[in-house]
Amino acid sequence: AGDVLLHEAVRLVALADVDAATRSALLDLVDEAVLVSSAGEIADVEHSVVAEGRLDADAILLATGNKTAVYSFSAPLVAGAILAGAGEPARQALQRFGDRIGLAYQLVDDLIGAFGPAHIAGRAEGGDLREAKQTPLIALARQSDAWPQVSQALVSAHTGPVAVRAAQRALSASGARSRLEDLVTETLDAASAVASAALVPDATRGLLGGLVDAVRERVP
Secondary structure, eight states, X not given: OHHHHHHHHHXXXXXXXXXXXXXXXXXXXXXXXXXXXXXXXXXXXXXXXXXXXXXXHHHHHHHXXXXXXXXXXXXXXXXXXXXXXXXXXXXXXXXXXXXXXXXXXXXXXXXXXXXXXXXXXXXXTTHHHHTTOOOHHHHHHHTSTTHHHHHHHHHTGGGOHHHHHHHHHHHHHHTHHHHHHHHHHHHHHHXXXXXXXXXXXXXXXXXXXXXXXXXXXXXX
């Protein structure tokens, strides 16, 4: 299904009623989105099999942004700017905004995967903990003095709801949850600052503010 949708995305651009320069810019945008998103997903899979001591928090954070931000936010926003004939400063601002809002969105997704109720997560509560996913939340816990206790709790998380609750409590006690929530707030504030300074119409600025609010409201 993903391959079909990627094919259709390229087809839409190829058949769009636009001039050659616009089509070229859009195709470059799609190309970058595919490459960056794929790199993020590959890194995410790699982190699931790398030995614990070799995991790097910055690398995990980079993969987190790459696998979501470009295709979900920055590329669509910049594509709209290109089609609207916006100048380079507006395009760059929208890309910076998209990078930040996309990272925040994925960080919130990681919080939901660890702490969100089943009706929000769309699967059993604590799914990321059951699967031992190496997310920024886990990377932050690894930096704390409580990591031995967190690590021990995570080992048993796959066994059921009681073990998941224990892992959640250990992560919260380590400070990792609050640190990740702070990172979400900082990233969303940075996105808001970019939106406020961007040379875009008021309606566009309102749309960007709505995106920030929507992501903020997802925090479990």
